[in-house]
Amino acid sequence: MKNIQIKIGGFGGQGIVLAGYILGKAASIHDKKNATLTQSYGPESRGGSCSAQLIIGNDEIDYPKVSQPDILLIMSQEAYDKFTPELTKGGILLYDEDLAKPTNNFGKTTRVHSIPATRYAEEIGKKVVANIIMLGFFTAISGLISPDAMKKSIRSSTPSGFEELNVKAFDRGYESGLTKTNQKK
Amino acid sequence: MTMIRPAIRTGEHFFNGDVACAEGAIASGCRFFAGYPITPATEIAEAMSARMPEVDGIFIQMEDEIASMNAILGASCAGVKSMTATSGPGFSLMMENFGLGIMMEIPAVLVNIQRGGPSTGLPTITGQQDMMQARWGSHGDYEVIALSPCSPQEMFDFTIKAFNLSEKYRLPVLVMADEIVGHMMEKVIIPEKKDIHLISRKKPAVAPEEYLMYQPEADHVPPMANAGDGYKVITTGLTHDEKGYPAMNAEAHEKLIKRLCDKIIKNRSDIIEYEERYIDDAEIVVITYGIPARSTLRAVKDARNAGIKAGMLRLITVWPFYEEKVFELAGKTHALIVPEINNGQIVREVERSARGKTKVIPIRKFAEMHTPQEIFKVIKEVSK
Secondary structure: OOOEEEEEEEEEOOOHHHHHHHHHHHHHHHOOOEEEEEEOOOOOOEOOEEEEEEEEEOOOOOOOOOOOOOEEEEOOHHHHHHHHHHOOOOOEEEEEOOOOOOOOOOOOOOEEEEEOHHHHHHHHOOHHHHHHHHHHHHHHHHOOOOHHHHHHHHHHHOOOOOHHHHHHHHHHHHHHHHHHHHHHO | OOOOOOOOOOEEEEEEHHHHHHHHHHHHOOOEEEEOOOOOOHHHHHHHHHHHHHHOOEEEEOOOHHHHHHHHHHHHHOOOOEEEEEOHHHHHHHHHHHHHHHHHOOOEEEEEEEEEOOOOOEEEEEOOOOHHHHHHOOOOOOOOOEEOOOOHHHHHHHHHHHHHHHHHHOOEEEEEEEHHHHHOEEEEEEOOHHHOOOOOOOOOOOOHHHOOOOOOOOOOOOOOOOOOOOOOOOOOOOOEOOOOOEOOOHHHHHHHHHHHHHHHHOOHHHHOOEEEEOOOOOOEEEEEOOOHHHHHHHHHHHHHHOOOOEEEEEEOEEEOOOHHHHHHHHOOOOEEEEEEOOOOOHHHHHHHHHOOOOEEEEEEOOOOOOOHHHHHHHHHHHHO
16 A cells, blocks of 8 residues: 555544544554654644644655645634645545535545534534544545554543444444445445 | 553554653663653653653652753662653753763763754744754763654664663763654554663672772773662762862863763764665765654655665764764765754764765755755755
């Protein structure tokens, strides 16, 4: 697998960096790939803009920063507006449709999918698992990481007592992602 | 109930550089950490505060960085491997007692997760602006050892290396990382205990009544008795004789300073480590250290793909500086390129070592790492 650049964007408090951590750990520890996670790091706080940047693949990762994302996971309008212009032609854009409205057109080759992740999270019982729903959605659509690796990473990265809720959230997103990819076929 | 984790967490982890550094210290046998939290080194203190109680070690948050440096020197005198970690302004405050550690010849590790300066500068943003301060930040004549990691794995490995060098040569050793390495997360492999090579300070081989605190052996390093071992432990920041008594005269001063320098200078071949990539037939060499090495590697690969004979010399040990190697490269290249996240610090050493034999070109960058394209562009221009 060629190295893929992924950016996750949203606002502080949504677990953007945690989502990046779970994804990076799943890839590097459980799927035996290489992964590097960097994050926007500043005097950020809850509600401010926030992003996590990952490179995942089988090749040696030299330059660790994301220059042009192949895949975007978007959880706020600000992140949508800021990051979608960076997306590689032919890349994948995934966004929470209740938190961001599409404002630009992409070429035919770009795969764009949306999910009401935060709404689904509220249905499951906790709004904070919206990031995990996005990860499930991403896993199904991208096919880059095995769902098994993701679940292992989720179980070891979320607070004790909340593992099952998070796995349930993952499954919700994953199933939704499978439906989207089947529709396309 | 949380599980108590072992001292050596053998296995694969997804760690940031700061946490990897803390685990490297603990794997080295570090059982005393004194520090004052400062971005972007805070996660080291945070990790140590959680881990020290698990391994019967001590964590103290001191009143400031001056006291932190003093505390680790004191703990090391008592025989405990000790570390502190800081950034920018804290590094400045530690400089006086860093010199005390050099003068009293006390093993310890000082980690600097560099950020932009001077002064408060850029608390959350990267830099390599303390490289000359690492060399000359304390007053007086002395030699230092400074290592420069470029990944979380190296934060683990080089922290162990730093402890080993500090114990072997009896001095505080510097780990000069930066915000990007400190905060980025990657796989860190922690080996089994039997595969981690550790060095401990030489102990006196003589009876307590014959022991002199500062009597060197052939390698210029005196064996070190810990306070409380039953030996006469006399130590001072004043110029001293082999007994450790103050000796304020030119002869004693020259003898001591020369030995403090010689123990590093004359053991350079044992201390200096570096990495070479694509260097054998290289006509243009990028000399790099720390995080820009990763952009450099990509730029050099791109240059090779474009048919340009470029190579990379990465300094793992920045201090002592490997001037012989740079001189050798200067004699057989069109240019030496030096990307740094500062206004040009180590490039001065490269220029000095090249002695006019080739072009030396700095690539100065501020508050972010060079992109591979920025380095490639310079390689390409030079190759024309």
